[in-house]
Amino acid sequence: MVTKQQLAGLPEDADLRRADSLAREIFSDVANKWALLIIEALGDRTLRFGELRAEVEGISHKMLTQNLRMLERNGLLDRKVYPTVPPRVEYTLTEPGRGLRATVDAMCGWTHRYLTHIENARDRFDT
């Protein structure tokens, strides 16, 4: 019988740890307010930077570029640049991005389903 302890330090184990830390890294990237709101706003459309900025209420220029770069880096969206003047840049979700979008949709659905429930819980707690 081979125990977990005996396996510790073997290559397969190192791989698992690396995969875990990578998963955590991706999760940290993705599990933040602005990233999820951008993905939700984009949906299955193709939007320009300015349009996206208008859709995601309250986001600053800086936050939008920052998160768009991050999402692009992770392969969750495509960034298409048209070399015109003035420049035109379009963003579209990739297939992995649309996959994530499905889970964000679920989360938004959850939010609305429990809206009043949560509001009541808050009132109770705040007294």
Place this chain on the structure above:
Amino acid sequence: MVTKQQLAGLPEDADLRRADSLAREIFSDVANKWALLIIEALGDRTLRFGELRAEVEGISHKMLTQNLRMLERNGLLDRKVYPTVPPRVEYTLTEPGRGLRATVDAMCGWTHRYLTHIENARDRFDT
């Protein structure tokens, strides 16, 4: 015919705006790394503060209490205090909490599904 403009400012409209801002508020609370990791770690178990701290790798004492209070306030988890010495505090997801957990599960599933895909995208981007 009644247009949206004409409806603006009526009570029903104000209600909608309030619901939206509440939804956004809840979303901001919930769409953060630590909150989601806590919910995922808790699962359908009942865990003590210390156990939870051990489960959620890398979380500090402060972040854990802070997020637990927030989740409790929103009615996503139950906090049960046993007035013993030393004190014993147990946390369990409520029904709304378990609902959210389902979406977090989906998100974790998504992460693992696209792990290598994302890793490749990153390598491509970083060159």
Place this chain on the structure above:
DNA sequence: CGGCATCCATAACGATACTG
């Protein structure tokens, strides 16, 4: 043991200005 308060470093963010 779990919670709360304090202090402090630094990371996040918004505003602004400049570039292609």
Place this chain on the structure above:
DNA sequence: CAGTATCGTTATGGATGCCG
């Protein structure tokens, strides 16, 4: 129009200590 850089502020999060 979109992106980048800089600056100053605010917010976040860790460390520590004390209390019930």
